[in-house]
Amino acid sequence: MGVTLKLSEDEARKIVEKLNFRHEYDTVIAVLQHYETKDILMVGNMNKEAVFKTLTSGMTHFWSLSRKKLWLKGETSKHFQLVEDFFIDCDEDAVVFLVNPLGPTCHTGNYTCFYRNYRSFIAKH
Amino acid sequence: MGVTLKLSEDEARKIVEKLNFRHEYDTVIAVLQHYETKDILMVGNMNKEAVFKTLTSGMTHFWSLSRKKLWLKGETSKHFQLVEDFFIDCDEDAVVFLVNPLGPTCHTGNYTCFYRNYRSFIAKH
Numbered sequence: 001m002g003v004t005l006k007l008s009e010d011e012a013r014k015i016v017e018k019l020n021f022r023h024e025y026d027t028v029i030a031v032l033q034h035y036e037t038k039d040i041l042m043v044g045n046m047n048k049e050a051v052f053k054t055l056t057s058g059m060t061h062f063w064s065l066s067r068k069k070l071w072l073k074g075e076t077s078k079h080f081q082l083v084e085d086f087f088i089d090c091d092e093d094a095v096v097f098l099v100n101p102l103g104p105t106c107h108t109g110n111y112t113c114f115y116r117n118y119r120s121f122i123a124k125h
Numbered sequence: 126m127g128v129t130l131k132l133s134e135d136e137a138r139k140i141v142e143k144l145n146f147r148h149e150y151d152t153v154i155a156v157l158q159h160y161e162t163k164d165i166l167m168v169g170n171m172n173k174e175a176v177f178k179t180l181t182s183g184m185t186h187f188w189s190l191s192r193k194k195l196w197l198k199g200e201t202s203k204h205f206q207l208v209e210d211f212f213i214d215c216d217e218d219a220v221v222f223l224v225n226p227l228g229p230t231c232h233t234g235n236y237t238c239f240y241r242n243y244r245s246f247i248a249k250h
Contacts, residue, residue: 007243014247024149029168031156038163043154043219087239088246090231094168096239106215114212114221118132121213122139
């Protein structure tokens with residue numbers, strides 16, 4: 001078990017100021033990767049507030065494109081995702097969080113949202 | 126060394142028809158992950174044509190949001206990314222490609238676009 005990363009408000013503000021929120025609804029793309037298995041668990045959008053709250057609380061928050069609201073991952077299920085480390089890409093419009101998930105990431109109950117490869121995707125449709 | 130995944134036009138068309146191109150410029154979010162190390166190398170956007178060409182050629186293609194054009198990764202550098210496997214997320218607006226990169230992924234020459242963690246990101250600014 002790792003140590004949850006919680007930044008100070010000053011540190012979080014510095015990061016938020018430097019990111020390029022160029023995606024829809026002024027967001028960056030956030031990829032969640034399991035800190036031990038390195039499996040990719042989920043992809044979502046984060047606006048400034050979501051990044052700030054994620055970095056200062058140590059739990060991932062998102063901007064929901066469909067519900068148009070800020071959203072704490074695990075708010076209902078209590079399957080919070082604890083942040084272990086945080087990486088920024090070259091053009092600063094995408095980020096990766098290494099996380100320790102307290103339960104399945106996907107709302108379907110699967111460990112990851114990417115539970116289907118192309119074969120099962122074609123077969124099921 | 127793995128085997129490059131190349132789908133038939135029929136298979137690729139089935140997949141493209143079922144994806145939800147809900148992101149900007151009618152795209153899905155595509156995450157590239159190294160097929161052996163599982164490191165996340167890059168995040169980009171793919172429209173229908175980019176997904177189709179990626180799946181039928183076995184080399185990743187993107188829709189460039191800044192240049193507003195289709196783009197074969199490695200067109201200039203010859204650092205193509207060979208597709209090894211392909212996963213789709215629960216709401217079908219994000220995909221993961223496991224890839225075998227023929228050179229550094231990042232235009233900066235780094236192995237991955239996510240070469241900075243938050244400490245170096247704060248320090249450099």
